[in-house]
Amino acid sequence: MFPQTSRPASPAPISETTDESRLFDGVDLPRLAERMGTPLHAYSASAIRQRIDELHAALHGLDALICYAVKANSNLAILQLMANAGVGADIVSVGELRRALHAGIPAERIVFSGVGKNADEIAGALNVGIQRFNVESHDELLTLQRVARAQDVVARAAVRINPDVDAQTHAKISTGKSENKFGVSIDEARRWFAERKSLSHVQLDGLHVHIGSQILSVEPFRLALQRVAAFWRELEQAGHPIRSIDVGGGLGVCYRAGVDQPVAAADYVAVIRAALAGYHGRLLLEPGRYLVAEAGVLLTRVIRVKPGEQRQFLVLDAAMNDLQRPSLYDAWHDIVPVIDEGRPVTTYDIVGPVCETGDTFARGRELPRCDAGDLLLIRATGAYGASMASTYNSRPLAAEVMVQNGRYAIVRRRQHFEEMIAGEQPARQWETA
Template identity: 50%
Template sequence: MNHFEYRNGVLHAEGVPLPRIAAEVGTPVYVYSTATLTRHYRVFADAFAATGLDATVCYAVKANSNQAVIATLAQLGAGADVVSEGELRRALAAGVPRGKIVFSGVGKSAAEMAFAIEAGIAQINVESVAELDQLSRVASGMGAEVPIALRVNPDVDAKTHAKISTGKKENKFGIDIDDAPAIFARARDLPGLAPISIAVHIGSQLTDLAPYRAAFGRVADLARALQADGFDIRHLDLGGGLGIPYDAEDPPPPDAYARMVAETVGDLGLPVMLEPGRMIVGNAGVLLARTLYIKQGREKRFAVLDAAMNDLIRPALYDGHHRIQRVREPEADAEPLAYDVVGPVCESGDTFATGRRIAPLAADDLVVFGSAGAYGAVMASTYNSRLLVPEVLVNGDRYAVVRGRQTYDEMIGQDRLADWLRADAPEPSVTDNQETPRRAAGADG
């Protein structure tokens, strides 16, 4: 469920008509619903509470890292799952308690490790022996002991898109689960480390519980074996990945997911951490855009929008599907037409949909991309020197701009001219024993 509905023929975000946001903020613009964020978090958390499991919900910040989104969830009781120092800093700045922050990711630098240790977060998830050794060096050098989980790779096919699958042997994530006992023993012997947890995450946008059941069953078996060998396993980190309905998908509801977790690991009596991202924010956001032109080709009809792949890359990157609808409610007898919905970026890949049937569009019509709250603005870029898209958070009948639209001065101001390119730069001096850059490069340049 989300809170984007037609009222009197106009699509609203909660109590705010989207044309008002378009007029006052401009397009393209991301719009998020506080009511939807709140509902999705509570439905997920309540599902686990109903099972009797001791569960901590750590929102996966990578899905949408806007401070207002993180703060909204933190005030509801959420922790955070982060994958970089930047995300960790965002979580702390948004008010997430440091004792509810988990640092995941396959390539943490020594500097990032040191920052996380200094911050005193709940846990660092380790994904390789090399990382384990590095973390030990950093922690012991700081005189600290760090709670860690070893992220295991259970070799389970999540049956999702290849680019968001993380739990098979050929994926870069985690430690082969069969090697885990030996690596846990190594971690116990290394200075500065306290191996207290097992972590797993098999992918994103899962719509079937069977892969979870298989993966969590393997994790439960590993936990029992480690406990029998005297390891102090204090909780399990079960990751995230529950899907949402972008199109015709029928993902399991949170209560079914929670029951499955209880059935697979509940008998261990261990607290669990869950790291939902897309499930919380995906349907809490839309991308609002404007039609620039309707272009009639010889064989196709194109709707050219002011939004582009740099604003929403999922269709180009993952073949991701997003519902596209007019902001003005179509007339009941309006016959949909087939459009290729495209943006202005100079790439053939800047295509949101091909042959999509939509109620007739005209230039200047407002449209929205549904289910755009996750992996939307957070993956935006300035490709083609287009400005970063702004973000708006709605709460009832009011809204706030929670990230302003970038200006051209801000974007171009990120660049710096080399000294020798400045108009007032002196001519380089060349002596007899110095070659010119061209000669030094050789005759072929």
């Protein structure tokens, strides 16, 4: 009754194109869309490696480890690229831990963050020997002590400091203010260190700070790190050695051309060097968005143009389940036609087919006139695009490909209906709890 979901073609080179506006890391986007269908996430391996190289170059001469924030994009191909580049992982769940290990990231390059680690997750991370836990509450610290003692191992831990610094970013991705759920005050952390000798199976010798995401100024970083540095010096003078300082992530990217002015890696690291001058322990960094956001695009086709009483709606085949950021954060993403034929400019509300008014990518956006079937590109979707996707409205998860120097490889095939419902079943067997 229903057509079967078609199987994607095998990865193949795409070449013989002369229109540079159609290319993404050398791959012809219209041909890619024809072969793979839309909506489609595509990631440039070259762009990701360039960001990694820029950060490594800025860190030259420092004892520093980049731990990629897996939540930004947890596709195994992305994680394997990180592993091959010597990058570690910042995880917030056992699922992310298993992904990182499966992709080849060694346990000793993995740090475990997050406010809600339970005993089973802590036990699993201890079993594989991760580098460090970023501890966010006293209860978590006691749980870590209890679980580590049961395994007869010593857990390495850092206390996450909440420096009460405004990251000047969206409220939902601000994490370093006193009203946020993350970390503890310096006063509370001071008490932890004063009592650290009572922790027989936790080696508390690290500091961690992360104040938010999509930060476009060095000033919040400078202020937060100055407070962490003052605390580090205080602890050292009190006889508490600090072997690692995790400076978190948060570097912003360009979502809106001509408006967003991201901080350069070199300028960011210069702030770290200045604030932590004289520190000789290991530095940990947790970039996520910075490494992958601008390396990703979402290809989508126009289903139809719908005239309204007050505006025109451009209805796409991509939806909020494929890219939640606009509906969740009112986030801006540049949206452009893949082929610009010099059509007159028209103003649209750009929406998806999901049955929600919130399924809106942009309001009052000017684009060259679009027709049904036109291919559009939503830019900077490599972070918090596919990783936050859902099957809302029973829409299958979109396919994902990695592109590099004119070739592409499927890194996640489009989800089939049978896979979508695989864990569901009729209520046949009833039990009492």
